[in-house]
Amino acid sequence: MDTRGGDLSPEGTDRGTAVEFVYRPTAADFEEALRARARRTPAGRAEALLVPLAAAAAAVVVAVLREATPIGWIISLVVSLGIGAWGTVWALRIMARRMFSIVEPYGECRMVADDNGAVSTGERVSFTVDWSVFREYLETPGLFVLLGGDRAAGVAVLPKRGAQDPADVDRLRAILDRNLKRR
Numbered sequence: 191m192d193t194r195g196g197d198l199s200p201e202g203t204d205r206g207t208a209v210e211f212v213y214r215p216t217a218a219d220f221e222e223a224l225r226a227r228a229r230r231t232p233a234g235r236a237e238a239l240l241v242p243l244a245a246a247a248a249a250v251v252v253a254v255l256r257e258a259t260p261i262g263w264i265i266s267l268v269v270s271l272g273i274g275a276w277g278t279v280w281a282l283r284i285m286a287r288r289m290f291s292i293v294e295p296y297g298e299c300r301m302v303a304d305d306n307g308a309v310s311t312g313e314r315v316s317f318t319v320d321w322s323v324f325r326e327y328l329e330t331p332g333l334f335v336l337l338g339g340d341r342a343a344g345v346a347v348l349p350k351r352g353a354q355d356p357a358d359v360d361r362l363r364a365i366l367d368r369n370l371k372r373r
Contacts, residue, residue: 208304209361213352215293220286223335223347228282230328230373231337241281242274289345301348303365319346321369328373334366337373 227234249270253263293299296312303309307320324336324346336346353359366372 207361207365208302209358209365210354211301211303211348211352211358211362212298212354213301213349214298215290215296215347215349217287217290219333219347219349220289220345221283222330222333223345224282224286224289226328226330226333226335227337227345238278238282241278242271245270245274245277299352301352303362305365305368324370326371326373327366329363334362336366336370 224234228238229235246267249266250263252258253266256262258266293312296315299310299312301308301310305321307318307323309318310316324338327334327336329335332350334348334350336348338344348362350359353362
């Protein structure tokens with residue numbers, strides 16, 4: 191990733207396919223992105239299921255060691271699964287807020303994308319990203335979520351509300367389809 195900044199206009203891009211989004215990131219954007227990742231990727235599902243399954247396994251071990259009755263087993267399993275699910279949602283929310291805290295100082299962001307990659311500029315930072323940094327993307331009703339490739343773990347969030355024209359959402363989807371795998 192080049193962090194030296196980049197061109198703020200579509201001039202340095204393929205003019206026919208360049209698309210521009212202007213938006214201010216929110217914590218809700220990152221929560222939506224992480225929920226979508228947890229539902230639609232194998233790694234996300236594994237992370238989401240890890241805590242509830244570990245809690246259920248611990249409940250079984252405790253029930254066996256304490257020689258619990260079948261009712262005790264059932265109650266402990268239900269409670270542990272509930273606590274594990276709550277813990278997973280809580281952890282996802284905390285992770286989203288931490289991710290947001292990193293980009294919040296950037297303020298309003300302007301992103302110009304074409305088939306070569308994207309140039310993103312905030313109030314305090316600019317960077318250029320080649321599409322090879324990402325492996326795939328997924329789409330939610332409000333976001334495009336770019337998922338890191340083999341060399342870079344990460345999630346990039348691009349809110350659709352930043353489109354300058356409703357057709358820009360379709361144009362960005364076409365650019366992403368040409369350069370990344372859709373999940």
